[in-house]
Amino acid sequence: MLDSSELKAFAFEQRFELAGVCDAVPPPHFSAYVEWISKGLHAGMSWLQTSQTLRSDPNCLLEGVRSILAVGLNYRQPSAGRETTGRVAMYAWGRDYHKVMRKKLRRVARWAEDRHPGLKSRICVDSAPILDRDYAFLAGLGWFGKNTCLINTKRGSLFFIGLLLLSQRFEPDLPAIGGCGKCTLCIDACPTGALVIEPGLSVARLNSSRCISYLTIEHRGEFSTEQEQMLNGWLFGCDICQEVCPFNQPSRNQTLRSSVTSEPDFDDRNAKIDLQWLARATDAQIRERFAGTALLRAKPEGLRRNARALLKRRSQYS
Numbered sequence: 339m340l341d342s343s344e345l346k347a348f349a350f351e352q353r354f355e356l357a358g359v360c361d362a363v364p365p366p367h368f369s370a371y372v373e374w375i376s377k378g379l380h381a382g383m384s385w386l387q388t389s390q391t392l393r394s395d396p397n398c399l400l401e402g403v404r405s406i407l408a409v410g411l412n413y414r415q416p417s418a419g420r421e422t423t424g425r426v427a428m429y430a431w432g433r434d435y436h437k438v439m440r441k442k443l444r445r446v447a448r449w450a451e452d453r454h455p456g457l458k459s460r461i462c463v464d465s466a467p468i469l470d471r472d473y474a475f476l477a478g479l480g481w482f483g484k485n486t487c488l489i490n491t492k493r494g495s496l497f498f499i500g501l502l503l504l505s506q507r508f509e510p511d512l513p514a515i516g517g518c519g520k521c522t523l524c525i526d527a528c529p530t531g532a533l534v535i536e537p538g539l540s541v542a543r544l545n546s547s548r549c550i551s552y553l554t555i556e557h558r559g560e561f562s563t564e565q566e567q568m569l570n571g572w573l574f575g576c577d578i579c580q581e582v583c584p585f586n587q588p589s590r591n592q593t594l595r596s597s598v599t600s601e602p603d604f605d606d607r608n609a610k611i612d613l614q615w616l617a618r619a620t621d622a623q624i625r626e627r628f629a630g631t632a633l634l635r636a637k638p639e640g641l642r643r644n645a646r647a648l649l650k651r652r653s654q655y656s
């Protein structure tokens with residue numbers, strides 16, 4: 339078994355704030371995933387269903403995988419958005435995190451491959467068919483909150499997760515310990531009731547069809563009147579269930595006081611967007627304005643739809 343401390347130290351040098359290693363076992367909460375899909379809680383994200391089998395075993399992504407390095411990159415900004423209509427979730431303000439994380443993880447992969455001859459690796463950042471949070475949990479990065487986010491007791495939940503699959507076995511860390519206790523602030527704050535605790539479950543399930551983040555990013559096609567009413571001023575993504583979380587409050591969490599992102603690519607270029615312009619912009623203009631950022635995930639027609647829906651109901655939020 340290889341020593342994982344140098345591997346993690348190199349990851350920290352790339353300015354990941356969190357790093358841990360776990361064995362490449364089947365994901366411990368895969369049955370929860372299957373149940374979530376079977377209840378249709380993934381709404382229109384059919385790709386989550388078609389890739390279900392791949393998610394059951396990391397060997398599907400890297401044959402012979404033995405260990406997984408999980409890393410966390412902080413995206414906390416100095417202040418939350420001030421928009422009342424047209425808010426963009428903080429994670430999408432700067433350069434697309436897939437690109438930022440991938441670049442850093444490529445350096446870690448190259449370092450590990452040079453150091454350990456014969457080692458094969460694969461980078462997974464969000465879009466690969468693997469349960470990112472399950473492995474980050476096993477590697478000790480955080481525990482599952484009732485808002486379904488992975489929460490680190492000292493650092494909160496405003497961090498992205500990246501995984502590096504490794505074909506040699508590194509010394510594993512221990513899974514994270516922690517929990518929300520009796521707190522239900524996120525569940526109570528969600529204006530659309532997207533988070534639901536079922537009897538007997540200590541974590542909540544997200545009903546995607548009621549989640550503002552899903553509606554503004556992943557929903558394809560026009561909105562129904564009911565869906566339009568659910569947006570609550572959000573143009574892209576939603577931060578409500580994380581904003582209210584005690585673990586994300588600098589006033590209550592000592593470590594967070596100085597913990598804004600140190601990643602220069604996570605600037606605030608998308609914090610404020612002109613809705614009038616966006617509602618009328620062409621595909622080409624939208625692609626140019628949001629090049630290299632996560633906003634393009636919603637596609638130009640999705641962003642225009644979101645802007646139009648907000649403008650229609652502007653008076654409701656201001």
Ligand code: B12
Nearest residue numbers: 367370374427464470486487488498499544551552575576
């Ligand atoms: C699909 C998806 C979405 C969907 C569905 C979200 C969801 N909750 O599932 C939508 C579009 C709504 C979404 C929104 C967001 N997302 Co998203 N999303 C994903 C994606 C691609 C898959 C998530 C998934 O598998 N969901 C399936 C369900 C079943 O998973 P789950 O609810 O987390 O359930 C897990 C736990 O609850 C646990 N579990 C279940 N039962 C039990 C019981 C016990 C006892 C225990 C201990 C655990 C447990 O096991 C389950 C499986 O891991 C991941 C990337 C990836 N490849 O994993 C990113 C990811 C989860 N998203 C991320 C982010 C940042 C967001 C947003 C914050 C963005 C935003 N501001 O708008 C929001 C948060 C909304 C929310 N409250 O979840 C980050 C989360 C980082 C973190 N610290 O947690 C991820 C990991 C991407 C990344 N690589 O950084 N997302």
